[in-house]
Amino acid sequence: MTKLTQNSATQTTYRWPAPAKLNLFLHINRRRDDGYHELQTLFQFIDKCDYLEFKITDSTDIILHSDLNKVVATSDNLILKAAKLLQSETCYQGGAEIWLDKQLPMGGGLGGGSSDAATTLVALNALWKTNLSQNKLAALGLQLGADVPVFIRGFAAFAEGVGEHLQPVELKEKFYLIIVPEVHVSTAEIFNAPNLPRDTKKYSLDNLLQNPWKNDCQNLVINKHPQVAKALDWLIEYAPSRMTGTGACVFAEFENKQQADTVMAALPTDFYGFVAQGLNQSPLSVYLADLN
Numbered sequence: 001m002t003k004l005t006q007n008s009a010t011q012t013t014y015r016w017p018a019p020a021k022l023n024l025f026l027h028i029n030r031r032r033d034d035g036y037h038e039l040q041t042l043f044q045f046i047d048k049c050d051y052l053e054f055k056i057t058d059s060t061d062i063i064l065h066s067d068l069n070k071v072v073a074t075s076d077n078l079i080l081k082a083a084k085l086l087q088s089e090t091c092y093q094g095g096a097e098i099w100l101d102k103q104l105p106m107g108g109g110l111g112g113g114s115s116d117a118a119t120t121l122v123a124l125n126a127l128w129k130t131n132l133s134q135n136k137l138a139a140l141g142l143q144l145g146a147d148v149p150v151f152i153r154g155f156a157a158f159a160e161g162v163g164e165h166l167q168p169v170e171l172k173e174k175f176y177l178i179i180v181p182e183v184h185v186s187t188a189e190i191f192n193a194p195n196l197p198r199d200t201k202k203y204s205l206d207n208l209l210q211n212p213w214k215n216d217c218q219n220l221v222i223n224k225h226p227q228v229a230k231a232l233d234w235l236i237e238y239a240p241s242r243m244t245g246t247g248a249c250v251f252a253e254f255e256n257k258q259q260a261d262t263v264m265a266a267l268p269t270d271f272y273g274f275v276a277q278g279l280n281q282s283p284l285s286v287y288l289a290d291l292n
């Protein structure tokens with residue numbers, strides 16, 4: 001991975017990865033009084049990432065350079081929210097310029113926005129030398145989204161609660177063919193749907209690992225979005241396949257890269273997809289360890 005790069009302002013900066021995740025299974029156990037849902041889910045990272053570059057500035061402004069500014073309002077951007085949260089929490093007196101190289105599809109259940117937020121917290125904590133512990137960063141991350149803590153912790157994990165109780169797991173690092181249907185699925189809309197199943201029984205991790213894996217949001221999304229159903233129908237002919245998160249991306253799992261590449265070569269031209277490997281350690285935590 002190239003670490004040093006020349007950004008548009010011709011400064012030499014570091015290129016921090018913000019990897020995607022898959023939910024290898026996703027069970028919804030209960031709706032809490034605050035509207036959030038208790039889940040049991042299995043997170044694994046994949047080796048497909050957004051990349052962020054940071055320059056520390058004397059002014060307190062936080063400036064983001066990205067095409068994303070055209071689609072996501074500045075006030076909603078999780079990168080800016082993360083940087084401002086860290087700044088106010090630590091009373092840091094400077095700011096930052098940030099460059100985002102967006103590679104991950106948005107709203108696909110791959111967690112790109114949450115991962116960008118986590119990388120921003122981890123990178124600025126190092127560059128600003130604000131020295132917050134990982135526990136503190138994960139707690140700040142949770143204020144931004146239920147998925148942010150796993151990206152800060154950096155290990156594949158069995159998650160409970162709303163996604164913040166994390167237990168490390170060693171999984172096979174399989175290869176996945178991921179199809180990105182041309183549809184944006186809103187996480188809030190799925191969780192608010194009256195017919196979402198919300199009563200899957202809680203099981204022990206051992207039990208869950210030994211039984212077939214499923215995603216409780218999948219049927220709802222398939223019924224709403226024929227593009228997701230079509231992608232899954234195609235994939236399932238080749239290998240065990242499911243949806244990640246609240247969709248819309250679907251993935252098939254393979255023991256080796258050659259098998260995944262062979263099916264990828266047969267992908268109909270009206271689908272967009274890519275092959276990625278599952279990772280038990282996040283590229284962000286590998287990167288941080290190499291820097292230190």
Ligand SMILES: C[C@@](CO)(OP(=O)(O)O)[C@H](O)COP(=O)(O)OP(=O)(O)OC[C@H]1O[C@@H](n2ccc(N)nc2=O)[C@H](O)[C@@H]1O
Pocket residue numbers: 023026035036037038039041108109110111114144145146147148161162163187188191192244245246247
């Ligand atoms: C369900 C998951 C599984 O990974 O799906 P994806 O979003 O990646 O598809 C995540 O936990 C999502 O996490 P994240 O995307 O950070 O969600 P948040 O911004 O915290 O919440 C968005 C909305 O989803 C609902 N929500 C989210 C998480 C949760 N455990 N229960 C909920 O009910 C809430 O209505 C909330 O307003």
Ligand SMILES: Nc1ncnc2c1ncn2[C@@H]1O[C@H](COP(=O)(O)OP(=O)(O)O)[C@@H](O)[C@H]1O
Pocket residue numbers: 068072076077078079105106107108109110111112113114115116117187245246247
């Ligand atoms: N830096 C960011 N990257 C992607 N999406 C972002 C970002 N900041 C805010 N968002 C918002 O978060 C939503 C969900 O993004 P994303 O994490 O890609 O999807 P998902 O939660 O389905 O995995 C986007 O549709 C967008 O409105």
